[in-house]
Amino acid sequence: MHAVASYEQEFQAQVDADGRIEPRDWMPDGYRKTLVRQIAQHAPSEIIGMQPEANWVTRAPSLRRKSILVAKVQDEAGHGLYLYSAAETLGVDREELLDLLHQGKQKYSTIFNYPTTSWADVAAIGWLVDGAAIMNQVPLTRCSYGPYARAMIRVCKEESFHQRQGFEAMSVLANGTPAQRSMAQDALDRWWWPALMMFGPSDTDSPNSAQSMAWGIKRFSNDELRQRFVDATVPQAEHLGLVVPDPDLSWDGEHYRYGAIDWAEFFQVMKGDGPCNRERIANRVTAHDEGAWVREAAAAYAAKHTVRTVGAPA
Numbered sequence: 001m002h003a004v005a006s007y008e009q010e011f012q013a014q015v016d017a018d019g020r021i022e023p024r025d026w027m028p029d030g031y032r033k034t035l036v037r038q039i040a041q042h043a044p045s046e047i048i049g050m051q052p053e054a055n056w057v058t059r060a061p062s063l064r065r066k067s068i069l070v071a072k073v074q075d076e077a078g079h080g081l082y083l084y085s086a087a088e089t090l091g092v093d094r095e096e097l098l099d100l101l102h103q104g105k106q107k108y109s110t111i112f113n114y115p116t117t118s119w120a121d122v123a124a125i126g127w128l129v130d131g132a133a134i135m136n137q138v139p140l141t142r143c144s145y146g147p148y149a150r151a152m153i154r155v156c157k158e159e160s161f162h163q164r165q166g167f168e169a170m171s172v173l174a175n176g177t178p179a180q181r182s183m184a185q186d187a188l189d190r191w192w193w194p195a196l197m198m199f200g201p202s203d204t205d206s207p208n209s210a211q212s213m214a215w216g217i218k219r220f221s222n223d224e225l226r227q228r229f230v231d232a233t234v235p236q237a238e239h240l241g242l243v244v245p246d247p248d249l250s251w252d253g254e255h256y257r258y259g260a261i262d263w264a265e266f267f268q269v270m271k272g273d274g275p276c277n278r279e280r281i282a283n284r285v286t287a288h289d290e291g292a293w294v295r296e297a298a299a300a301y302a303a304k305h306t307v308r309t310v311g312a313p314a
């Protein structure tokens with residue numbers, strides 16, 4: 001019989017060898033809890049993240065833009081489904097996670113609590129928010145927990161299309177009429193800093209990073225990923241002829257050094273007091289209630305199907 005210490009050694013050896021931990025493998029309680037915590041934050045980010053852009057589906061400027069946007073918003077719903085399924089492999093109940101979200105007790109990405117007041121915001125979300133999501137999530141395709149890593153592979157392929165369509169839409173605006181150009185600049189002004197906040201608190205204030213990195217859940221720290229995002233995105237803004245709203249931004253020969261992030265704003269939005277937190281949850285609760293009949297029908301079908309399978313000849 002194995003002692004817990006030897007299970008732990010095997011587990012850590014598997015992680016250190018860049019192997020994958022699968023749902024039936026032994027894992028430390030803290031590892032399971034950390035994954036549940038992170039995936040439970042990630043999954044609702046995807047589905048609440050549908051709202052700011054869905055706000056523009058009926059007002060997209062052309063049929064082409066509308067079809068791209070509908071496909072993108074549907075992709076985000078799919079990402080939510082993969083992630084809730086990944087959470088279930090860790091023994092948590094999807095309904096319980098949704099209840100927490102609906103009661104306002106579940107964190108999700110701060111970025112989705114900002115309003116989309118112009119069409120340029122949809123372009124900015126694709127370019128900046130999906131761009132930041134890719135930067136954060138590509139390393140998660142190598143996460144030590146197999147189901148989460150595999151979900152991230154598909155998610156990242158789709159996010160890559162989202163980022164490109166956002167950059168392309170931004171480029172059309174930035175090269176358009178003076179009014180379109182100013183819409184593009186205004187969107188960059190409003191989304192830049194919240195996009196930097198997506199990476200989470202600075203390393204000195206990130207209680208979970210060190211352990212998550214030792215367990216191979218996170219591969220890079222929040223500040224490392226934020227810096228990569230800044231380094232990749234500033235030249236893109238320059239290419240568009242737009243100005244990054246940071247007077248302290250400077251190139252040090254290796255990286256773009258950026259100014260101070262307003263962490264008070266980040267924590268306020270994270271705690272539920274951002275511009276749109278209440279509206280997002282209220283919309284989510286309405287959508288959930290209005291979808292009750294779909295869940296009931298699916299459950300009834302599943303129950304009937306199970307009875308037939310059990311009764312069928314071997």
Ligand code: FAQ
Pocket residue numbers: 037038041042045046049050076107108109110111125129130133136137197198199200201205206207208209212218222270
């Ligand atoms: N917002 O110790 P750390 C997307 C919380 S999906 C809210 O650094 P950790 C796709 C954190 O949960 C975007 N809360 O934590 C899309 C923790 O709280 P806890 C979402 C945040 O886990 C595009 C506390 O602060 N992506 O964009 C935020 O090691 C367009 C302390 O922080 C993911 O979730 C935040 N920004 O690192 C969809 C990626 N940052 O649990 C639609 C997966 C931190 O201690 C449209 N998640 N917190 O109470 C991660 O990589 C990590 O969870 C981090 C945080 C990096 C977010």
